[in-house]
Amino acid sequence: MxxxxxxxxxxxxxxxxxxxxxxxxxxxxxxxxxxxxxxxxxxxxxxxxxxxxxxxxxxxxxxxxxxxxxxxxxxxxxxxxxxxxxxxxxxxxxxxxxxxxxxxxxxxxxxxxxxxxxxxxxxxxxxxxxxxxxxxxxxxxxxxxxxxxxxxxxxxxxxxxxxDDRGAWWWVVVPSEEGMSTPAVYRHHDELRPDAPEVPGAPDEVIAALAAGDVRRLAAALHNDLEQAACDLRPDLAQLIVEGVDAGALRGLVSGSGPTCVFLCESGDHARVVAGALTAADERRVVLVAHGPVAGAHVVEA
The missing domain is CATH 3.30.230.10 (Ribosomal Protein S5; domain 2)
Structure with a gap:
């Protein structure tokens, strides 16, 4: 080849x-x-x-x-x-x-x-x-x-x-022009949560929501332990999450250690409406629409 x-x-x-x-x-x-x-x-x-x-x-x-x-x-x-x-x-x-x-x-x-x-x-x-x-x-x-x-x-x-995932999930994805240091976010998390358990709890509710294909149940279960630290270091991320929810998203959260924020929506049409509102609020923003789940690494052309 x-x-x-x-x-x-x-x-x-x-x-x-x-x-x-x-x-x-x-x-x-x-x-x-x-x-x-x-x-x-x-x-x-x-x-x-x-x-x-x-x-x-x-x-x-x-x-x-x-x-x-x-x-x-x-x-x-x-x-x-x-x-x-x-x-x-x-x-x-x-x-x-x-x-x-x-x-x-x-x-x-x-x-x-x-x-x-x-x-x-x-x-x-x-x-x-x-x-x-x-x-x-x-x-x-x-x-x-x-x-x-x-x-x-x-x-x-x-x-x-x-x-098991029986849903078709739609997301609005808003990256930031300014990146974040993953080690810095983890260090700040440790400062904010000195009483964190050695092993985090099981993600039973998220897994159940995926298996049921229930978008509102998934929205209620979304959680990121690093979000507080990321938003403390970058207050603009917390404001963006509020804007996304005010624009109609079911839920917004920081992705991983940030700074990208993601917003769960009801459907593709709903995601495009939320994306349009976030773009109208600040035309300098990059606002993307994505769906999941999709395949892992795979050959597309040979």
Missing amino acids: SGLTVRAAAKINLLLGVGAPRADGFHTLVTVYQAVSLYDDITVETAGDLTVSTEVAPYIDASHLPPAGHNIVDRAAAALAAHHGRPVTADVHVDKSIPIAGGLAGGSADGAAALLALDRLHDLGTTDDDLLLLAAGLGSDVPFALVGGSALGEGHGEVVTRV
């Missing part, structure tokens, strides 16, 4: 429970992921060396891209090379539509897409289990980006189990 394209989706956290910091500095997480229809495409072509180029959507600030050689695509290629004991090279082009540093796991999507694309390009035959292990080594959200759909995430988020 001389070339192919793999697509991977953004994620949102329908629930994100964060435990107290452990001795190793990490937090035990319990989360419910959903993959939504904002995508990055990675195209790979046969080449003697590994090169990575990136093209971003107009609403993404390219200055936030990592420097050459430090992209997660480079790390994915290195992981595959080490696993198989052979060089993994390609001309890689990333067509990026998932906002950077926005709590939507755009980098993780690129890592998952790169693993799959490079594996298929070189006909490496990496098993699904090994791909998931390699993905976990790249980052906590990368295994989910491979799996897609809706899933329970445990550990650091990297232990992924699919959950």
Whole structure:
């Protein structure tokens, strides 16, 4: 095979429970992921060396891209090379539509897409289990980006189990021009919640709402333990959530560690109405409409 394209989706956290910091500095997480229809495409072509180029959507600030050689695509290629004991090279082009540093796991999507694309390009035959292990080594959200759909995430988020999801969910997604530091949000969360439990509670109500396909039940169950910290650091996020709910969204919340805010709506038409209201309130905003759940990383062109 001389070339192919793999697509991977953004994620949102329908629930994100964060435990107290452990001795190793990490937090035990319990989360419910959903993959939504904002995508990055990675195209790979046969080449003697590994090169990575990136093209971003107009609403993404390219200055936030990592420097050459430090992209997660480079790390994915290195992981595959080490696993198989052979060089993994390609001309890689990333067509990026998932906002950077926005709590939507755009980098993780690129890592998952790169693993799959490079594996298929070189006909490496990496098993699904090994791909998931390699993905976990790249980052906590990368295994989910491979799996897609809706899933329970445990550990650091990297232990992924699919959950029954009978709904068709519509979201308004509002990224921010200014990114947020994930470590800073976690540190502030620890300051605000010194009594956090070691292990967060089970996300039973979110999982039940997904299985029932009940949008209002899901709206009531959405929760993010990091939201207070993110909004404390960025009060404009709290104001945006109020605006979205006033515009008719069933519920708004910060996605992951922020700063992107997401708003659950009744339907596609309802989401477009809410998006129109948020755009009219501030035409400088980027306001996107997405639906979920969608597939994990998959080949779209070969």
